[in-house]
Amino acid sequence: MRILQIIDSLEAGGAERMAVNYANALADEIDFSGLVATRKEGTLSNQINQKVSYLFLNKKRAIDIKALIRLRNYVMQNKVTHLHAHSTSFFIAFLVKIMNPKTQLIWHDHYGDSEFLVTRPKGVLKAVIPFFNGIIVVNHKLKSWAQENKLSKNVIYFSNFPSKENELSEHTILKGIKGKRIICLANLRMQKNHFLLLEVAKMIKNSYPEWTFHLVGKDFEDEYSKQIKNQIKLSSLEDKVFLYGSKQDINSILEQSTIAILTSQSEGMPLALLEYGRHKKPIVVTNVGEIPILIQDGVNGFVVDSNSTSLFYEALIKLINSNTLQTNFGIALHQNIVNNYSEKTIVKEYLNWVQNS
Numbered sequence: 382m383r384i385l386q387i388i389d390s391l392e393a394g395g396a397e398r399m400a401v402n403y404a405n406a407l408a409d410e411i412d413f414s415g416l417v418a419t420r421k422e423g424t425l426s427n428q429i430n431q432k433v434s435y436l437f438l439n440k441k442r443a444i445d446i447k448a449l450i451r452l453r454n455y456v457m458q459n460k461v462t463h464l465h466a467h468s469t470s471f472f473i474a475f476l477v478k479i480m481n482p483k484t485q486l487i488w489h490d491h492y493g494d495s496e497f498l499v500t501r502p503k504g505v506l507k508a509v510i511p512f513f514n515g516i517i518v519v520n521h522k523l524k525s526w527a528q529e530n531k532l533s534k535n536v537i538y539f540s541n542f543p544s545k546e547n548e549l550s551e552h553t554i555l556k557g558i559k560g561k562r563i564i565c566l567a568n569l570r571m572q573k574n575h576f577l578l579l580e581v582a583k584m585i586k587n588s589y590p591e592w593t594f595h596l597v598g599k600d601f602e603d604e605y606s607k608q609i610k611n612q613i614k615l616s617s618l619e620d621k622v623f624l625y626g627s628k629q630d631i632n633s634i635l636e637q638s639t640i641a642i643l644t645s646q647s648e649g650m651p652l653a654l655l656e657y658g659r660h661k662k663p664i665v666v667t668n669v670g671e672i673p674i675l676i677q678d679g680v681n682g683f684v685v686d687s688n689s690t691s692l693f694y695e696a697l698i699k700l701i702n703s704n705t706l707q708t709n710f711g712i713a714l715h716q717n718i719v720n721n722y723s724e725k726t727i728v729k730e731y732l733n734w735v736q737n738s
Contacts, residue, residue, distance in 0.1 A: 557593035661711035
């Protein structure tokens with residue numbers, strides 16, 4: 382097989398990371414593994430394996446004829462058999478299919494607001510996705526949604542999986558006191574609900590003032606971002622909550638952290654959670670998306686109701702007060718990741734599915 386991953390950008394988001402992870406993982410498994418970024422490059426370009434064939438299209442508009450022809454030529458020159466389109470890149474993959482009918486298409490649905498699927502637009506999808514051989518989804522709600530809307534008869538769930546980072550010269554130094562840092566890996570998007578985090582941070586400031594919160598993720602410098610920064614000032618949290626933006630040295634950042642959290646109001650299977658487990662971090666997370674499938678409350682982490690500040694705070698202080706609990710949760714989560722969410726396991730299932738689709 383000769384498989385090409387297509388993604389709109391290489392900014393540090395979950396869908397983007399998975400496009401890179403798949404391309405890298407397949408480089409040693411199939412005859413050709415490629416990756417195309419259509420609109421924008423980004424920090425993840427440094428994570429592409431040297432064995433992966435990479436192309437940046439610099440696509441300027443929804444239908445960019447020059448970019449489309451470049452992609453079609455690239456597909457033909459490299460004898461690509463399968464286009465694996467992530468998120469909204471399904472449309473350009475469809476256009477390539479029209480020009481080169483023998484190409485097989487896969488759509489990978491990473492839709493982030495899976496708790497609010499009722500309002501999701503589906504007109505274009507219903508017109509285009511029937512030309513695809515199958516759909517991969519990142520959670521079971523997306524699978525049900527695709528089946529209910531009759532987008533495809535071939536819909537399969539594959540969890541996200543973590544992948545080892547390339548060694549980088551960047552080395553982020555986290556502020557705060559060693560052993561008292563709480564990390565949150567999440568882009569500054571509304572569904573990540575950083576305002577719950579800030580409410581908890583205010584409570585922690587009063588009861589455990591030495592502990593600090595460290596927010597790593599892309600800052601889109603939009604209204605949501607402004608509101609977060611304003612709230613930090615209004616709550617006098619400037620010396621308790623730190624924003625770092627998008628970072629590449631996640632391994633180093635997690636090594637400097639003690640407890641890891643996610644305060645999301647909507648999720649699939651967050652890649653950040655898998656990274657937490659890979660680094661044996663004790664966690665507190667919200668009960669959304671696929672998280673309860675991975676996390677057993679009180680066994681390998683704490684799972685609390687979304688938007689419940691008091692429950693999140695209570696779970697967090699249990700971890701703060703118990704080094705034993707921190708260690709036990711970290712080990713248990715790590716073992717679950719190794720057993721069920723490893724790159725090797727998922728790629729094997731993926732290749733079998735692609736071959737039979």
